[in-house]
Amino acid sequence: MSEIVNCRDLEKTFIKGKETVEVLTGINLTVDEGDFLALMGPSGSGKTTLLNLIGGLDHPTAGIVSVSGIDLNGLSSSALARWRAVNVGFIFQFYNLLPVLNAQRNVELPLLLTKLSRSQRTKNAATALEIVGLSDRAKHKPGELSGGQQQRVAIARALVADPALLLCDEPTGDLDRGTADEILELLELLNRDHGKTIIIVTHDPKAANHAQRTLYMDKGKLVEEATA
Numbered sequence: 001m002s003e004i005v006n007c008r009d010l011e012k013t014f015i016k017g018k019e020t021v022e023v024l025t026g027i028n029l030t031v032d033e034g035d036f037l038a039l040m041g042p043s044g045s046g047k048t049t050l051l052n053l054i055g056g057l058d059h060p061t062a063g064i065v066s067v068s069g070i071d072l073n074g075l076s077s078s079a080l081a082r083w084r085a086v087n088v089g090f091i092f093q094f095y096n097l098l099p100v101l102n103a104q105r106n107v108e109l110p111l112l113l114t115k116l117s118r119s120q121r122t123k124n125a126a127t128a129l130e131i132v133g134l135s136d137r138a139k140h141k142p143g144e145l146s147g148g149q150q151q152r153v154a155i156a157r158a159l160v161a162d163p164a165l166l167l168c169d170e171p172t173g174d175l176d177r178g179t180a181d182e183i184l185e186l187l188e189l190l191n192r193d194h195g196k197t198i199i200i201v202t203h204d205p206k207a208a209n210h211a212q213r214t215l216y217m218d219k220g221k222l223v224e225e226a227t228a
Contacts, residue, residue: 026221088163163196
């Protein structure tokens with residue numbers, strides 16, 4: 001099985017006034033294709049920062065982030081945006097759906113950065129909504145959907161370009177236990193049946209139990225690994 005994510009000697013610092021804050025220190029991480037990895041740790045441990053670096057939303061202060069053999073540090077901002085649109089799907093705690101657009105149009109949004117025709121974008125969005133079980137809600141706006149349904153729309157949006165890698169930042173943090181479990185089971189299905197590599201940041205041990213393995217972070221370092 002080949003690797004999809006390779007982080008080597010990763011460092012991330014922020015300047016806060018006159019103070020330099022070390023957020024990540026000496027991170028070395030490999031994620032194989034088809035893996036389902038949970039990142040756990042206390043608030044401020046660097047989990048989301050690491051996820052953002054892997055997804056090309058931020059740049060490391062030092063070290064290398066390679067995804068599918070591409071060194072993200074070597075891409076310009078515009079090239080990185082195009083790369084993200086095709087290769088990575090993002091799922092967040094808050095759904096970030098546009099309230100004026102229906103589910104179908106929200107799901108289509110990432111495809112506007114691609115060269116697909118309008119008819120192909122519509123077809124791909126319909127397929128993604130079918131995968132998450134929301135074909136019958138395609139014309140509904142976010143305000144007409146439950147929290148769980150809105151998160152399913154967000155997952156469909158993450159899937160619409162058929163990326164190999166899904167990055168999830170507390171995707172069940174705003175949901176009740178029952179709905180959270182449904183979303184986690186959907187992520188398991190995407191990993192098992194659709195071959196998606198998934199990295200999930202979570203505080204919830206029950207969410208981490210759905211992953212194949214768990215890494216723990218503390219004070220910007222990977223400190224322990226456990227296999228489910």
